[in-house]
Amino acid sequence: MDLLLAAAQVALAPAALVAVMAGCLLGVVFGAIPGLTFTVAMALVVPMSFSMETAPAIGLLLGTYIGGMTGGSVSAILLGIPGTPSAAATVLDGYQLTRRGKASLALGTAVVASAFGGIVSLIIMVVSVDMVARLALRFGPAETFGLLVFGLSTICGLAQKSLVKGLIAGILGLMVMTIGIDEIEGAQRLTFGTVVLQQGVSLLVAMIALFAVPHVIDAFVQHYAGEQKPQEVADVRAELPTIRDILRDFWLMLRCALLGTGIGAIPGTGGPIAAFLAYAHARKSSKRPERFGKGEMAGVVAPETANNAVTGGAMIPLLSLGIPGDPATAILLSGLLIHGLIPGPMLFIQNPGEIYQIYIAIIVAYVAVVAIQLLGIRFFVQVLRVPAHLLAVAVIVMCAYGAFAIRNSVFDVVSVAVLGALAYGLMRVGIPLTPIILGLVLGPAIERDFRTAMILSEGDPSVFVASVPGAVFLGLAALVVGAQLLRSTRATLSDRRTEEKRRASVTPSE
Amino acid sequence: MPPVPDAGERRKDLIAGSVLLVLALAWTAAVWLTVPVGHGVGPRAFPFWLGVGLAVLSALLLLKGLRGGHGLDPPGEGEGSAAAPPVSAGRRLALVATVCGIIAAYGVLMQKIGFLPATVLTVSATLVVALGERRPLVVGGMAFGIALGAWLAFGKLLGAYMPRGTWISLF
Numbered sequence: 191m192d193l194l195l196a197a198a199q200v201a202l203a204p205a206a207l208v209a210v211m212a213g214c215l216l217g218v219v220f221g222a223i224p225g226l227t228f229t230v231a232m233a234l235v236v237p238m239s240f241s242m243e244t245a246p247a248i249g250l251l252l253g254t255y256i257g258g259m260t261g262g263s264v265s266a267i268l269l270g271i272p273g274t275p276s277a278a279a280t281v282l283d284g285y286q287l288t289r290r291g292k293a294s295l296a297l298g299t300a301v302v303a304s305a306f307g308g309i310v311s312l313i314i315m316v317v318s319v320d321m322v323a324r325l326a327l328r329f330g331p332a333e334t335f336g337l338l339v340f341g342l343s344t345i346c347g348l349a350q351k352s353l354v355k356g357l358i359a360g361i362l363g364l365m366v367m368t369i370g371i372d373e374i375e376g377a378q379r380l381t382f383g384t385v386v387l388q389q390g391v392s393l394l395v396a397m398i399a400l401f402a403v404p405h406v407i408d409a410f411v412q413h414y415a416g417e418q419k420p421q422e423v424a425d426v427r428a429e430l431p432t433i434r435d436i437l438r439d440f441w442l443m444l445r446c447a448l449l450g451t452g453i454g455a456i457p458g459t460g461g462p463i464a465a466f467l468a469y470a471h472a473r474k475s476s477k478r479p480e481r482f483g484k485g486e487m488a489g490v491v492a493p494e495t496a497n498n499a500v501t502g503g504a505m506i507p508l509l510s511l512g513i514p515g516d517p518a519t520a521i522l523l524s525g526l527l528i529h530g531l532i533p534g535p536m537l538f539i540q541n542p543g544e545i546y547q548i549y550i551a552i553i554v555a556y557v558a559v560v561a562i563q564l565l566g567i568r569f570f571v572q573v574l575r576v577p578a579h580l581l582a583v584a585v586i587v588m589c590a591y592g593a594f595a596i597r598n599s600v601f602d603v604v605s606v607a608v609l610g611a612l613a614y615g616l617m618r619v620g621i622p623l624t625p626i627i628l629g630l631v632l633g634p635a636i637e638r639d640f641r642t643a644m645i646l647s648e649g650d651p652s653v654f655v656a657s658v659p660g661a662v663f664l665g666l667a668a669l670v671v672g673a674q675l676l677r678s679t680r681a682t683l684s685d686r687r688t689e690e691k692r693r694a695s696v697t698p699s700e
Numbered sequence: 701m702p703p704v705p706d707a708g709e710r711r712k713d714l715i716a717g718s719v720l721l722v723l724a725l726a727w728t729a730a731v732w733l734t735v736p737v738g739h740g741v742g743p744r745a746f747p748f749w750l751g752v753g754l755a756v757l758s759a760l761l762l763l764k765g766l767r768g769g770h771g772l773d774p775p776g777e778g779e780g781s782a783a784a785p786p787v788s789a790g791r792r793l794a795l796v797a798t799v800c801g802i803i804a805a806y807g808v809l810m811q812k813i814g815f816l817p818a819t820v821l822t823v824s825a826t827l828v829v830a831l832g833e834r835r836p837l838v839v840g841g842m843a844f845g846i847a848l849g850a851w852l853a854f855g856k857l858l859g860a861y862m863p864r865g866t867w868i869s870l871f
Contacts, residue, residue, distance in 0.1 A: 241860045354764070358720060358757045365727065365750045372743035377736050379743055380727075403799070410795045413831060415787045580838070583826050584846050586799070587819055590806045591850060595860055603807025607800040614796055619716035620709075637746045644741045 197546030200245045201554070209246035210551055213253025214558040215566075220254075221261025222570050223581065224271040228258020230405055230585070232521040233397045236528070237592035244529045244544065249551045251525045255518055256308060256555040259461065259498050260563065263300040264570055267490070268293060268426065276461025276497040279469040283482060283489025290485045294429035299487055300494045301563040302431060303443060305556045307495035310447035311454065311502025312552050315509075322510035326535040332643040332653045336663030338636045341457045341513040343667040346625045353674045359621050363629020364636070366391050373634065374641055386601050393524045394596050395605050396630055400623050401517060402589045403610025409582035428567045431487075439488055442472055443495045450496035454503020457515035457628075461497040468496030501552075509533050509545070513632070517624050520631045710765050717762030724755035798830050814865030815855070819847035 200206065213235065220231035235254050239247035262277030263284065270285035272278040280300065287296040329337065346356035369380045370390025381387040436443075446468040453464040472492035473482040482489050507513040512534035514520035523533055531537060531544055538545060593606040613623060647653035655661040728751035735744040787795075802822065809818040824843040827833040855862040 238854065238858060238860070241858050354757055354760050355716075358716075358754065358761065361750055361754045361757065365747065365754065368747040368750065372738075375736075375738045375743050377738060377743040379735050379747055380730060382734075403803070407796055407799045410799055410830070411787050411792060414791060414795065579831055580827075580833075580842065583823055583831070583842065586803060586806070586826065587823065587846055587850055590803050590810070591815070591854065594807060594810060594863065595854070598861055598863075600807045600811045603810070604804045607804040607807070610803065611796050611800040616716075618792075619712045621716060640746075641741045649740050 193543055194546050197543045198550055200543075201249070201547040201550035203245065205243065206245040206249045206547075206551070207554060209242065210249035210253040210554045211558045211562070213250040213255075214257035214555055214562055215253075217254040217257025217259075218261035218264070218559065218562055218566075219570060219573055221258035221277075222264040222273045223573060223578075224265050224269070224273050226405060226578075226581065226585070227274045227401075228254060228261065229517045229521065230402045231258055232518055232525075233394075233401045234585070234588045234592050236394055236397070236521060236525045237595040239525055240528065240595060244531070245547050245551075247525065247529050248531075248544070248548055249554070251522055252548065252551045253555045253558065255522060256498070256501055256552065257559050257562070258518070259308075259501055260301065260304040260494075260559045261570075262497075263304070263490075263494055264297065264563075264567070265574060267296045267300060268571065269574065274461070276465055276500070277493075278462055279465035279493035279497075280490055282469065283484075283486050286483065286485035287487070287490065292485070293426045295431060296487070296490050297426065297563070297567060298428040298430045299435070300490050301428060301560050302436060303439075303491045303494040304498040305560050306443050307447045307450055307497070307499035308501055308556045309553070310444065311451040311499035312549065312556075313502075314448075314451045315502040315505050316549055319506050319510045320538060322506060323535040323538045326511055327539075329535075329659060330643070330657075331639040331646065333657055333660045333663065335636060335639040335643055336654060336660040336667070337511060338513065338632050338639065340663040340667040340670075341507070341511075342625075342628060342632055342636070343670045344457050344459075345515075345628045346671075351622075352620070353671070353678050355621050356625050357671075359616070359623065359625035360629045362616075362621075363626040363631075364633040365629075366396065366626075367630050367633030368637070373638060391605070391609075392596055392602060393630055395593055395602050396609060397517075397521055397524065397627060398589050398593055399606045399609035400613045400627055401521075402585060403606065404614045404617050404623075406582045406585050406589070407610070407614050409578045409585075413577075413579035426567060426571060428564045430564070435487070439491045442475070442488060443491060445475075446471065446492045446495040447499040450499025451503035453496070454500035454515065455506045456503075457507055457513050460504070460516040461500045464496040464500045465493035468492040505548075505552075509537060509548070510535060512635070514628065517627050520627050523631060713761050713765030715765075717758050717760075717765050720758035721755060721762060724751050724758055727751040728755060802826055802830065810863045812865055812867045814868070815862040816847050816851055817865070817868075818863075819850065820844060823847065 216231050216235065217228050220226045221228045231254050232251065235250055239250050242250065258274060259276060262272055262274035263280050265271050265273040266277040266280040267284035267288055270281055270288075272281055284296050284300065287293065326334075326337075342360055346353070346360040367390065369387060371377070371381070371388050372379055378388070449468055449471065450464040453459050453467065454461075469482075469489060469492050472488045473479045476482065476486070476488060478486070504515045504519045507515060508519045508523060512523070512532070514523045526533055531541055589606060589610075590603050593602045594600065596602050613626075616626075617623060643653050644651070653660075654664060728748060731744060731747045731751055735747060736742065737744050806818060806822040809822065812818075813821075820843045823846050824839050827839045827842060833839055851862060854860045
């Protein structure tokens, strides 16, 4: 209890509160602007948090994360364009509601549903995270290696269209992280005799390059393609739903919150999947499924509850095991690392106070998000009118200064430019960027645990399957990759069959 | 339309596969030549096997690109397909170079002439030269607005270090 009170004192101090609110505001704005996701906002915010105390820094990051998850609904409902991928399911009914003149109520309902989903998932997280961490405390390096490989394989396999491309991306991330001085033996690896490469590639430089720079390039390309029509948005305000409306959808919200939390806890899944599953569930369980897609409020409630519930779910593996499930939590992890908080089971022993601060910051963030959305919706509508290429110029400044601020080095700014160009190239040829970032984040730990386990077992590789958890994790990883392999082979075969059929039907007419 | 791999998709696989294969081979060779073996699973093992893994996977991708559509479409036809926005590859490449060049130049400039002048210069030059913006109010407003806003937020509010410039130190 003392710990909780002490944490509250720190987390509710004015500086921390302002930081959470600033983060929420930034998150909502970035989330609301189509093309700029809250992942970009987070990559840009981490360098800013350097000079802050720990509590405000945590608050700023969590606020941006939560604000962004909620902000995506604004443009989804008003423009029919999801501000973030997580809000794509909200478009289906949200935009229809706008066209029927119910934009204000849809926005207000989305805010309430988001906060509800977030708070429910927070409660589940608080209850489960400690248990998972206690279990994970018994893991040695061999089990941790298995767990990390499992985490990485779900991300490379589950969430990507092509297994090969997902794996390539994951390996690229792992490769980049081996550059620099080897942790265990101190050997120079691919530094080419330079000093700047000895400490390796900065994780934050890579994050800004991977997430922010391609967005800027895209905005420039769109500008030249002539797709810069300023959006026509009506003046709206957010209107809170009545208690009766909320009670009517209460059970749906609760089910979607549980669904979102569960999905969020699986690395490699995340907001978009949870939102679409919740939408499908809402339609299936509705008494009037025919009204979905034509402006049914439950079609806004379900995805918005679920995608915000993902935030709490994703925190479970992040805090208890140190495994981020998506880019946003990966950036959150790097932000926590900078402030000396190492997510994983030891966090609960070494920094119990900071854990409470994180919980409190999340609650404050949801209160702030509701307030910001209700009071500031008119301001966001103005932001949506600013052309994308002009915003991109502001993002360039933030990218460059953010990279500079990491260690006051121009080398980092130039690295962002070079890596950004490479990232855009990878994106263009269809290599997903998410597994790269997770490879970057998990890479050093995977190698360290593998090598430590091998040293402890005196070079006997059977150590990795010698214990039940180790064998289970590696088995699951093999299962994920195997299942994906089977699915893609089947898809190729059926593709070939349809193609042959098509050619057979085309040939006679030629 | 059934999900038949179209020519554009195949060309992407070809490009990605061949470039990554070359990268993987160069990486693996560099690791073999420069990183010491060490004891047990030493410093060489991980980068080496990751390089090999990348080589295998990119070879698979290359193979998929070569085999892909059995000469379904003559190459080059996928260029103007509905999915691709009407921006030529050359234009796109130029834009990538422009954006990344701006970021790099801005970084160097920041160090040389200080944050405020560098930001005003970079923002206005980007707007006028790269984006063809001609309204003086927009250019001036954005250049000074972003520069001052960022300077106040980062430098004054957050107390972060702002480069003052080594050539001239204005602020």
